[in-house]
Amino acid sequence: MLKGLIHQLNIFWSQIVSLYLVFMHLFQKADTVEYPEQKPQTFPRWRGRIILTRDPDGEERCVACNLCAVACPVDCIALQKTEDEEGRWYPEFFRINFSRCIMCGFCEEACPTHAIQLTPDFEMAEYVRQDMVWEKEHMLIDGTGKYHDYNFYKVAGKAIGGKGKGEALDELPPTDRRSLMP
Amino acid sequence: MFSFQVGSLLNIALILGVVLTAAALLIWMERRVLGFFNDRLGPNRVGPFGILQSVADVIKLITKEDWVPPFADKLTFIVAPMIVPIVMLLSFAMVPFAPGVGIIDMNIGLLFILAMAGLASYSAMLGGLASNNKFALLGGLRAAGQMISYEVFMGISLLGVVILSDSFSLRGIVEAQADGWYVIPQFIGFMVFMVAALAESHRWPFDLPEGEAEIISGFNTEYSGMKFGLFFVGEYIGMLLMACLIPVLFFGGWHAPFGLEFGNEIISGVFWMGAKTMVFIVFFILVRAALARPRYDQLMSYGWLVMLPLSLLNLLITGAIVLMQRSS
Numbered sequence: 001m002l003k004g005l006i007h008q009l010n011i012f013w014s015q016i017v018s019l020y021l022v023f024m025h026l027f028q029k030a031d032t033v034e035y036p037e038q039k040p041q042t043f044p045r046w047r048g049r050i051i052l053t054r055d056p057d058g059e060e061r062c063v064a065c066n067l068c069a070v071a072c073p074v075d076c077i078a079l080q081k082t083e084d085e086e087g088r089w090y091p092e093f094f095r096i097n098f099s100r101c102i103m104c105g106f107c108e109e110a111c112p113t114h115a116i117q118l119t120p121d122f123e124m125a126e127y128v129r130q131d132m133v134w135e136k137e138h139m140l141i142d143g144t145g146k147y148h149d150y151n152f153y154k155v156a157g158k159a160i161g162g163k164g165k166g167e168a169l170d171e172l173p174p175t176d177r178r179s180l181m182p
Numbered sequence: 183m184f185s186f187q188v189g190s191l192l193n194i195a196l197i198l199g200v201v202l203t204a205a206a207l208l209i210w211m212e213r214r215v216l217g218f219f220n221d222r223l224g225p226n227r228v229g230p231f232g233i234l235q236s237v238a239d240v241i242k243l244i245t246k247e248d249w250v251p252p253f254a255d256k257l258t259f260i261v262a263p264m265i266v267p268i269v270m271l272l273s274f275a276m277v278p279f280a281p282g283v284g285i286i287d288m289n290i291g292l293l294f295i296l297a298m299a300g301l302a303s304y305s306a307m308l309g310g311l312a313s314n315n316k317f318a319l320l321g322g323l324r325a326a327g328q329m330i331s332y333e334v335f336m337g338i339s340l341l342g343v344v345i346l347s348d349s350f351s352l353r354g355i356v357e358a359q360a361d362g363w364y365v366i367p368q369f370i371g372f373m374v375f376m377v378a379a380l381a382e383s384h385r386w387p388f389d390l391p392e393g394e395a396e397i398i399s400g401f402n403t404e405y406s407g408m409k410f411g412l413f414f415v416g417e418y419i420g421m422l423l424m425a426c427l428i429p430v431l432f433f434g435g436w437h438a439p440f441g442l443e444f445g446n447e448i449i450s451g452v453f454w455m456g457a458k459t460m461v462f463i464v465f466f467i468l469v470r471a472a473l474a475r476p477r478y479d480q481l482m483s484y485g486w487l488v489m490l491p492l493s494l495l496n497l498l499i500t501g502a503i504v505l506m507q508r509s510s
Contacts, residue, residue: 008488015473022472025219032223 042120044146047105049121050096052136053114053145060140061115061152064091068107068116076100077107086161088153094136098124113152117145188284188353197285201274205418206236212418212467219471239411246407251313254404258312263402263409266305266416270423273298277426278353280436280451291352292344295427296337299382302420303329305413306384306391310401321400324478325391328381331485332388335493336378342371342500343431356435363434370496372432374489379424381485384417386470390478421466422459429458 033040042048055061064081082092107116126132144150159165166173187193210225210233217224226232250259276291278284288294303325310322344350346367347358355364365372381388392400402413429435435458436451443450476484 019468019472022219023468025221028221030218030223031221034223 046120047103047118052140055151063089067110071106071110099132114147210235243411248407255312262309263412270419306401313404317397318403332381335490338493339371339374359434365432374493383420387473425462
């Protein structure tokens, strides 16, 4: 009887305590971020809208290797390779369907030239569905994105106009097989 | 006719207008204050401070498809949501807001309100039954069970007040509290009535008839549009009624605390009545924010094994003390 009474009083007291604790939250600042007026802080590694970057010389970084399209789990990337007269590869078209994109960042990981990068921009709503499909001219920016010094053709072995075999950074000239006599 | 007199046309129009506006504002205020309790902001977009949120809600509810399920009992389905707002508004006729402000002063006002509160649960019961849906039926059953077990000690807890004031008229009860509020001699009665009032207006933590975690939305599962809106508004008018009744019965109604009266007695009375009502509305919202819903068997055993004996004990002690005082 007494034990039961104490139990009931305990239950009652715990209700009073939780009422008090919740009441004290009235005097705390709300955690809400009032979004359209107050922008949340996003970080450089945020996986938002996808861009295509240029190398420090202002040329397109993308070499149309298709690795991003292969890595993409939702198949939202489509591109076609072409080549200019100097021998540089570049995409003839590069199309991302942002209504399918899941912002996983696999394309950025797969890219051998740091061309495709994800940015902190997350405001991607559109009124017309077709506006979610972005072409190369929409995505290509003038800067270098997150990697300022990287220039693929400066370190790659491929010969292009103005740079022959063996002239890349840290690259030895091609070995003359005929001088390798025992 | 157009003066401040109980039952004048001005009074009727003002009280009806104020109660309906307050019920609409209450929907916004509850969400807003609940937000503050949860460290959120609540609805603050429509109008200044979001005060027009209820207008937006009403426009949304009215423009929704008003659908009656083909398997439902049509007449009952349509009548059920009308009962609760009508009955709750009828109860407001009894509430004395200030000297000379009120719609009617019946000598059985308290009994009338208890009877109307009992009728209000027909809304949930019939709505649940007519929907012909097992979850709605469960909600209606719960509403019926809760009504039966909580109505009992709700009435008994008020008998202490009736014994002390010698009156069933709410105006008489308030006038008898001129020299001391009944919350002090009737503290147990106040606590019991508070719990019963929460249960009676189906508010958290006694919202088992709705019980959205278990039975979808309980008795109003099949309702949409303005029919659902009527249930909703009825619930809020009920909350307002209970928040008005507690000051009237236990906190001296329009009497100012610590002699803080000002102006003429009508202005002061309406102000203090409104202030006390507001305190209890905020308390109801606090209870919603803080307390968890009990299991149904816990609810029942709590009602019958704790609250009923407590209210009977309160009645017994009050009666004995009053008898002793009067015979000596």
